[in-house]
Amino acid sequence: MALKLPPFKVPALSSLFSSSRMALGSRCVFSAAQCSSSSSSTALREGERPVPAGLSLGHLTRPDFPILYQEVNGSKLVYLDSAATSQKPTAVLKTMQDYYEGYNSNVHRSIHYLSTKATYEYELARKKVSDFINASDPSEIVFSRNATEAINLVACTWGLTNLKPGDEVLIACHFPQIVTTVAEHHSAIVPWQIVAQKTGAVLKFVGLDHDELVDLAQLRQMLSKNTKLVVVHHVSNVLGSILPIEDIAIWAHEVGAKVLVDACQSVPHMVVDVQALDADFLVASSHKMVGPTGIGFLYGKIELLSEMPPFLGGGEMISDVFLDHSTYAEPPLRFEAGTPAIAEAIGLGAAVDYLSGIGMEKIHEYEVSIVDS
Numbered sequence: 001m002a003l004k005l006p007p008f009k010v011p012a013l014s015s016l017f018s019s020s021r022m023a024l025g026s027r028c029v030f031s032a033a034q035c036s037s038s039s040s041s042t043a044l045r046e047g048e049r050p051v052p053a054g055l056s057l058g059h060l061t062r063p064d065f066p067i068l069y070q071e072v073n074g075s076k077l078v079y080l081d082s083a084a085t086s087q088k089p090t091a092v093l094k095t096m097q098d099y100y101e102g103y104n105s106n107v108h109r110s111i112h113y114l115s116t117k118a119t120y121e122y123e124l125a126r127k128k129v130s131d132f133i134n135a136s137d138p139s140e141i142v143f144s145r146n147a148t149e150a151i152n153l154v155a156c157t158w159g160l161t162n163l164k165p166g167d168e169v170l171i172a173c174h175f176p177q178i179v180t181t182v183a184e185h186h187s188a189i190v191p192w193q194i195v196a197q198k199t200g201a202v203l204k205f206v207g208l209d210h211d212e213l214v215d216l217a218q219l220r221q222m223l224s225k226n227t228k229l230v231v232v233h234h235v236s237n238v239l240g241s242i243l244p245i246e247d248i249a250i251w252a253h254e255v256g257a258k259v260l261v262d263a264c265q266s267v268p269h270m271v272v273d274v275q276a277l278d279a280d281f282l283v284a285s286s287h288k289m290v291g292p293t294g295i296g297f298l299y300g301k302i303e304l305l306s307e308m309p310p311f312l313g314g315g316e317m318i319s320d321v322f323l324d325h326s327t328y329a330e331p332p333l334r335f336e337a338g339t340p341a342i343a344e345a346i347g348l349g350a351a352v353d354y355l356s357g358i359g360m361e362k363i364h365e366y367e368v369s370i371v372d373s
């Protein structure tokens with residue numbers, strides 16, 4: 001006999017709060033005006049001089065990062081390892097502290113005030129990420145532990161489902177191929193090695209050209225109807241080069257392949273528009289975008305996410321649970337089993353606000369000017 005347990009239905013975000021104070025889109029801790037104004041209104045620390053007109057974005061935003069106000073070996077700390085992980089502005093730290101001090105509670109499972117507020121803020125963070133990368137809908141954003149986990153999610157769900165030998169689609173292709181470049185981060189390679197071992201898919205690697213940039217001509221040449229997936233970085237953490245994802249997506253889609261974009265090094269530094277790129281999947285890590293560790297995200301086109309099986313089993317990701325089987329929630333909750341990293345997700349939302357408040361064009365222009373100087 002099957003025992004049916006009552007499911008918890010997630011209320012739509014818009015129905016959680018109707019007051020204008022809590023309305024969607026309420027944002028911003030760092031106004032764009034601050035960037036262009038002649039002097040910063042950010043509170044200055046003891047010993048800091050006001051930022052006069054014409055000074056760089058770096059000088060303007062430095063007061064937002066408390067960690068930088070310390071001496072190391074007798075010198076003011078300068079941090080240049082943001083590609084590994086970025087420092088966190090006060091706005092992000094404070095947002096996380098506000099959660100723990102003001103409304104620490106679980107999400108999606110209780111109806112009391114704290115939980116409703118936590119659920120609202122958690123789902124608002126998803127909406128902020130969705131808007132930040134111009135996804136069609138917040139349901140296309142799955143929170144993960146980091147980009148690595150997001151890639152593994154795609155590998156273990158889409159990959160194992162679509163690349164398994166014996167699968168009807170794959171049988172028709174005999175040797176489905178995954179194309180990836182030799183400049184990829186290990187996180188973008190190893191999950192596919194595991195999937196290839198399990199499914200019999202073949203990994204093909206695109207080399208570098210004479211300028212040590214990804215050889216796009218070779219990539220294009222290697223695409224064939226056997227290609228099922230192209231795994232590609234947006235900005236390389238090894239080379240610093242930017243790949244033309246729009247073109248790669250067109251070429252890949254021409255042969256029916258999907259494109260997974262590792263955007264770890266682009267999302268924090270430039271405008272990323274998943275619809276303009278026409279990426280099928282895209283991943284990034286919060287900790288590289290002035291947000292907390294322990295949270296990242298997967299963007300997936302909703303029609304792909306909807307067809308993918310769950311990644312992990314447990315609470316949150318189910319619709320109905322019977323003793324002998326379960327039915328699964330719609331995306332994105334289908335892929336978020338168990339209590340998620342709530343404070344971290346809300347902190348990521350604050351990081352998105354912080355970056356948006358400055359403006360991604362401005363951030364990119366500033367970084368290009370540093371490289372050019």
Ligand SMILES: Cc1ncc(COP(=O)(O)O)c(C=O)c1O
Pocket residue numbers: 083084146147148149185187188233235236237262264265285296
């Ligand atoms: C291009 C790229 N992809 C993936 C990753 C993995 O990110 P995480 O360790 O946050 O999962 C990194 C981290 O350095 C990276 O630079």
